Amino acid sequence: MEEPPRFRQRSKGFATKALHTGQDPEQWKSRCIVAPIITSTTFEQPSLDKFGEFINGREGNPTRNVLEKCLAHLDAGEHCVTFSSGTGAVMAVVSMLKPKDHLVCSSDLYGGTTYLLRKHCEHYEIGLDTVDPTELDQLQKAIKKNTKMVFIETPTNPLIKVLDIAAISKILKTFDSQNIIFVVDNTLLTPYFQRPLDLGVDIVVYSLTKYMNGHTDVTMGAAITNCPKLEQKLKFAQVFSGIVPSPFDCYQVNRGIKTLAVRMEGHAKNSLMVARFLESHPLVERVLHPGLPSHPQHKLAIRQSFGHSGIMSFYLKGNKDNTAKFMKALKYFLFASSFGGPESLISTPTTLSHAFLPAEEREKLGITDNLIRLSVGLEDADCLINDLDQALKLSQR
């Protein structure tokens, strides 16, 4: 074998220096104003049998803690557990159910949630009934002896139905020995516009991907509760299913939250202007926005929430062909799923979020080819209205 070439001898300890110089864990007590992104996956422990606040990055992370504290507080809740997506948060909640339990959910849930609940309940032999809880007696009748959870969203998407959270909670309390867990997905309104825990809900779920982060650049979720037992179960799902968010994403959402109030005011103002414009337009059949007095649950909406976000829907006059022409003519509304970012988006539930439902089931729900869902963004309202106006004209060509 050939000898390696004999270069100069380097002084000893290079690798050790690279690992330890300036890196003392004790020093991280700076008084920075913005929460730092702590990426460390493990934390030095004070002694053999005494552990610090953080042990490993999956169980706990300082950047994540900052966000969880803030989110719990915004909902006037005690505990918040974050997840790597909104779907992860929903999964953590439904994983509390056991075979032979029964779940009642509302119709017109987020498409991904409907799909998840159906598949999950089928696989684990959990009973599942879907009701339209705008009819409260439908909900009451659906409750069985083994019902362990009720899962709703309000307002619903894309049909923008408003459900009476306090009334549903009151019904569930009459089955008091059953301890039915009442879950509300509050993604559409955020705690800025609606606080379900105050209305008798046990767990509030969020896709932080939407308004809470608000910049179309993070996928993340959260669940908030006042009940320590439920918190333990959520925490178990977070840590031991490993569906944890990254410290960077936690930082991003924490940053987004700082402007939640002003962003939501902007979405609310723009969406109401757009809704009023569309309602007055001859090429629009019907507009679904809780801020309009024509909305079937307008009175409930203004009693229950503090405002409405940028999510709304409308029925265009015409068929799929007119819908396609309308969408193609738009300049500012981008055709994409999801919502809650500053950019205005438009989607067609029949081909995007609800494509997995059989056509007749969609028809029955009112999800037809001329139903259009808008996520009204933060552009100038005039630009949005002019854009819709010109595209409506072209839709009938």
Ligand SMILES: *Cc1c(COP(=O)(O)O)cnc(C)c1O
């Ligand atoms: C988007 C959304 C979800 C799923 O969230 P992801 O972060 O995309 O997994 C759940 N519920 C509602 C109401 C949503 O809009």
